[in-house]
Amino acid sequence: MVAALAAFWPDRPETDWAYTGGFAIACGALALALALAAFAGVRFVAFQRLHRLSPWLFALALFLASWEAVTAKLGLLPLPFFPPPQAIVEVAIDDWRRLAEGIFASARLLATGYFLGAAAGFVTGVAIGWSRRAGYWIHPVLRFIGPLPATAWLPLAFFIFPSSFSASIFLIALATGFPVTVLTWSGVASVKSAYYDIARTLGATQRFLVLKVAIPAAMPHVFVGLFMGLGNSFAVLVVAEMLGVKAGLGWYLQWAQGWAAYANMYAALLLMAFLCSGLITLLFRLRDRLLSWQKGLVRW
Amino acid sequence: MVAPIASDHAVRGSTLTLREVSHRFDLEGQPLPVLDRISLQVGRGEFVALLGPSGCGKSTLLRLVAGLDTPTAGALLTEGREIEAPDPSRVVVFQDPTLYPWRTVWSNVALGLEARGLLPTHRGRVEDALRLVGLTGFANAYPHQLSGGMAQRAALARALVNDPKLLILDEPLGQLDSLTRIAMQAELVSLWQRSNFTALLVTHDVEEALLLAGRVIVLSDRPARIKAEVLNSQPYPRHRGDPHFVELRREVFAHLGLDEAW
Numbered sequence: 001m002v003a004a005l006a007a008f009w010p011d012r013p014e015t016d017w018a019y020t021g022g023f024a025i026a027c028g029a030l031a032l033a034l035a036l037a038a039f040a041g042v043r044f045v046a047f048q049r050l051h052r053l054s055p056w057l058f059a060l061a062l063f064l065a066s067w068e069a070v071t072a073k074l075g076l077l078p079l080p081f082f083p084p085p086q087a088i089v090e091v092a093i094d095d096w097r098r099l100a101e102g103i104f105a106s107a108r109l110l111a112t113g114y115f116l117g118a119a120a121g122f123v124t125g126v127a128i129g130w131s132r133r134a135g136y137w138i139h140p141v142l143r144f145i146g147p148l149p150a151t152a153w154l155p156l157a158f159f160i161f162p163s164s165f166s167a168s169i170f171l172i173a174l175a176t177g178f179p180v181t182v183l184t185w186s187g188v189a190s191v192k193s194a195y196y197d198i199a200r201t202l203g204a205t206q207r208f209l210v211l212k213v214a215i216p217a218a219m220p221h222v223f224v225g226l227f228m229g230l231g232n233s234f235a236v237l238v239v240a241e242m243l244g245v246k247a248g249l250g251w252y253l254q255w256a257q258g259w260a261a262y263a264n265m266y267a268a269l270l271l272m273a274f275l276c277s278g279l280i281t282l283l284f285r286l287r288d289r290l291l292s293w294q295k296g297l298v299r300w
Numbered sequence: 301m302v303a304p305i306a307s308d309h310a311v312r313g314s315t316l317t318l319r320e321v322s323h324r325f326d327l328e329g330q331p332l333p334v335l336d337r338i339s340l341q342v343g344r345g346e347f348v349a350l351l352g353p354s355g356c357g358k359s360t361l362l363r364l365v366a367g368l369d370t371p372t373a374g375a376l377l378t379e380g381r382e383i384e385a386p387d388p389s390r391v392v393v394f395q396d397p398t399l400y401p402w403r404t405v406w407s408n409v410a411l412g413l414e415a416r417g418l419l420p421t422h423r424g425r426v427e428d429a430l431r432l433v434g435l436t437g438f439a440n441a442y443p444h445q446l447s448g449g450m451a452q453r454a455a456l457a458r459a460l461v462n463d464p465k466l467l468i469l470d471e472p473l474g475q476l477d478s479l480t481r482i483a484m485q486a487e488l489v490s491l492w493q494r495s496n497f498t499a500l501l502v503t504h505d506v507e508e509a510l511l512l513a514g515r516v517i518v519l520s521d522r523p524a525r526i527k528a529e530v531l532n533s534q535p536y537p538r539h540r541g542d543p544h545f546v547e548l549r550r551e552v553f554a555h556l557g558l559d560e561a562w
Contacts, residue, residue: 198398
């Protein structure tokens with residue numbers, strides 16, 4: 001099965017694209033490595049994990065092959081909107097410095113905004129869920145402003161904040177904070193009253209009830225909020241970078257489109273997909289660790 | 301055996317006095333009386349059962365004794381002092397074990413000590429309590445991995461680790477299967493005999509009340525009133541088939557108005 005890939009990949013027609021040779025060789029080498037691994041799997045358990053992946057690897061090879069076929073080989077799709085795969089390899093090799101800078105800028109912005117937003121949302125959510133007075137004052141504000149998409153604040157934020165960087169942080173924090181607040185709140189509010197009764201009869205203080213009963217019991221909800229907030233923050237990040245901050249992957253996308261450098265755009269998109277998916281995976285790993293006491297967790 | 305936190309080993313159980321305790325709930329503006337002038341005197345180390353039909357207000361009475369709620373009228377006293385708030389010397393074991401699912405059995409049992417800041421100095425008590433209820437091997441298990449009986453044992457250990465002077469049992473065996481239940485009834489008695497605490501048991505199971513308690517208080521339908529008091533001075537372990545036991549059971553059923561059905 002995996003060996004069949006080897007037959008597919010090296011079979012490339014030469015075109016005028018740079019790196020075609022390199023791409024073909026890389027694919028061939030990968031195919032060979034996979035084929036070897038497939039044979040090794042017969043002997044060594046370590047390689048047998050690949051067996052599970054092989055249908056996917058095959059589909060991926062098919063996809064790459066047809067992509068190559070309709071672009072570089074047959075020219076069915078119009079250029080420059082649909083470059084062949086080797087053009088993206090070309091971008092990755094020639095423009096890696098700018099891409100790396102973009103990743104770094106995006107990551108810095110996202111991390112700062114997300115952590116500030118998540119922390120603020122968590123504290124606000126616990127406050128509303130726990131204290132009637134906090135609920136009285138914060139709830140109406142939350143109801144009124146929360147559903148407003150964070151991007152609607154964009155013109156105002158770039159006007160109020162001293163730099164586009166701090167404005168973007170505010171927007172990302174806002175986008176993250178709303179779902180985290182609401183879900184933390186609902187988590188704290190839905191804690192069984194019996195949990196509090198137990199702790200109270202055992203001599204717990206208010207502080208203990210909040211920190212050791214309400215918050216741990218609300219954690220499954222909090223993680224749903226963190227997950228939704230992360231999704232929101234990606235959207236705001238890209239918009240903020242496109243419209244305000246002159247750095248990051250979102251800006252790179254915009255910039256590449258301006259130069260009609262579609263291969264660069266695909267490269268940035270691909271990178272963003274990896275990063276976003278990676279961050280969500282990271283969040284789920286964290287949840288699996290912290291909430292290992294739960295039954296029947298959804299696997300990401 | 302869980303050693304006492306305080307050193308006054310001889311006087312472990314506390315007294316409990318209920319003076320004309322009445323309580324009512326507000327249900328959508330309608331007052332719903334649940335307890336009607338209940339007066340009761342429980343001595344040090346006594347095992348008293350409150351027996352009554354479902355929904356008669358027994359559990360409400362226990363919440364008042366625990367200090368989780370305050371009565372509409374009347375007073376509750378322990379050791380001559382009025383009960384105003386929950387106190388770790390009066391621990392409740394609820395019908396539902398309500399273990400915290402995010403804590404292991406060990407840290408569930410340690411809850412009371414942790415809440416009072418005693419855990420660093422009294423860690424050994426947690427192991428003692430676990431051994432007492434036979435859960436030593438499950439210290440690191442999570443509640444969802446336990447059977448119903450094991451979870452209730454853990455809840456019992458969580459109560460006993462605090463060295464209560466008054467143990468309040470709110471149908472603690474109500475959700476167990478009948479075999480586990482019989483075993484746990486015997487265990488409860490031996491725990492009580494060894495630890496000298498005062499025990500107040502709420503149940504709707506006549507046999508259970510008579511097997512465990514020295515005195516059975518029969519309550520009426522809501523609003524609960526004390527209908528009768530049945531003393532059982534038989535030594536432990538008691539047997540369900542014993543002629544005197546059968547006689548007492550008949551008497552209690554008569555007080556509940558169920559003598560014909562029996």
